Amino acid sequence: MRLDCCFNIEDLRQLARQRLPRPIFDFLEGGADDEWTIRRNAERFDAYPLMPRTLVDVSAIDTRTRLLGRDTAWPVVVAPTGANALFHHTGEAAVARAAAESGIFYTAATMSNQSLEEIGTLVDAPRIFQVYVFRDRGLTEALVERCRASRYDALCVTVDTPLSGNRERDRRNGMSMPPRWTPTNLWQFAVRPRWSLNSLLRTHFEIANFRGAAKGAAAGSGPVLQYVNSQFDRTLTWKDAGWLAAKWNGPFALKGILSVDDARRALDIGASAIWLSNHGGRQADGVPAPVDCLAAIRAAVGDRIEIILDGGVRRGTHVLKALALGANACAIGRPPLYGLAAGGQAGVERALGILRSELERDMALIGCPTLKDVGSHFLAPALDT
Template sequence: MTRTVNIDDLRRRARRRLPRVVFDFLDGGAEDEVTLRRNRQAYEDIRLTPRILKGGTVDLSIDLFGQKFASPFMIGPTGLNGIYWPKGDLHLAGAAEDAGIGFAVSTASNSSMEEIAQRSGGPLWFQLYPWGKEAFSRALIDRASEAGYSALIITVDSLVGGKRERDLRHGFAHEITMSAPIVLDGLMHPGWLKSVWLSNNRPRLQNLVAFLGERASDKELADFTRSQRNPHFSWEDVRRIRKQWNGPLLIKGIMCAEDALRARQEGADGVIVSNHGGRQLDGAPATIDVIGDIAGQLDKDAKILLDGGIRRGSDTVKALALGAHGVLLGRAPLYGLAAHGREGVAQALSILEDELRRTMIFVGCQSVRDLGAQHIAAMKTGVAGPG
């Protein structure tokens, strides 16, 4: 077996292990996948400044809301992780704890937020999809608070679903619709079929079971998520949640300075610059394209995180140099999870940390907290630098 040396190697291993319907859900984006591709290509448009003889000891640690992270990334919120590996959320949380970084648990996780909190000793944030009526979000926020989650993320860019055409072709919508081609594909991936689909660990949307009851079927839970989309969610709702939640609050899905400023006005402690991994609005810019303008207009106390397209340690350096305080990892650890379970997640995190440390030495910066515009050599037109 070829040695795994980068995130793309883990992606190829995940592709071999997963049926096409599952891999496409992990790997795909909206419509023509222009934004999905741009999230990666935009990093290639940024050049770093090499600096020599600046010392070799590097401090990767950061502080977010009084919590220490060993590296400037955390595993971001993603749903249905049990479809890649049994108890996938627990493996992600465990690998994050081992690496000294945080894990953001999704509303659509397959292990309940309570179980994850009970079995993890690392920093945990809860990500809220503001679905349904006020009672829905209020109940989930109360549960997150009682379980000890230290920060709350409100995802605001998925109030309607993106047109993910790979999923539509498979008939996938939070559940696998069985058809002859999908059954045949499953049989051709026996390792996945046995461990995930034919086991007692078949994934369910556990955070939602409380709303429908333990006897709810997979289809009923999936139908519930679709029926609860709330395109009328507004800044007024953000103010309501701000009053309910006592800890740090972040708004995820920010893509322009105007919305970032409004989030701060409504009481958010930070923003997450995100286009949902290219899975919602196709044609939106890459997150790295807009981070500089957002960082240049927010006050110094606002925390700015970024996700989207991070596959190399150097990508994190570029994001931090342009104004981010940290990054959220989406697909990168999931490729590891889908390939090798917890071991694969640990591999992904180790690869990115090693690349990050090397890049820091190459650019002559001894602390990620000191990265800035001086470490950027050039950017192609369209990539905004810090204001």
């Protein structure tokens, strides 16, 4: 399959599967435990049919909106995903550039292979930085100050990761960072020669935001990763989230909220956005699909806070459904990575282009020319699927 023969996100996923060695594709695709949550994330959009309105002038479709204090061309955010160099040697730079071309927010991950400063100088587009509150608060404070210096627009703190989820595919594949070739997995890399050659000759794999952070670890990403993993803090509470919001003192999102109570508490600490997410099913398995939590959360918080939703967004109709249920925007994690693996920056552009044109077409088809018009009146009664 070629990139120009990919007509939807599923096609890009198939092409990514053809391009990546099995352990790498599994790292991208997989989730925790039985992966029930991953399946639900996508399936649950089917429970909310759209109700079209007819005889509306849809000659001009306007997808622009505002989010976290910035204008954005359409209501989708590229979600934070670590270690993008695994999927293509051009890594985060390719994804950030494609997001900028498309006029949407790019979220740089703490665990990226290019540093937040490198990404910052590459693109002058809306940018979020995803941070963790680490055991060593000084480490988090330093990242926050670096974001300020690099003029990031917003900070998002991931709150669903007191420790890493149980990703059995990675354990079975012996997945490590950087990937190690062993007698048992050598064949899986050998059958993907293009990826393997690029990985050997062109990929500089490091957890770039922590260059030199761990004593004696600068020589390799393995020890740095161990050091960063040891910094995840199981004692984290709302007090720490409030501390971080006050320290940043700018547009601030909490990523990983699913419950109404937590959404209310996000309001209490002065967050500007709730990022409704289950980490794409990679953390706790057996938790609800974000789309099922959306209406109740919007009803509880009213218009006092923005809502970003991620998890299973693969179609323009999914974006429309989320907006009709009360989200301000959706975020996408795997779709840009499928594109990246399928064809570098051109592949990410393809993924974003597909979603954007689907959204524009779907808005016209349901008689909704601007995002101001989106509301629950575009939803038919929910199905009991």
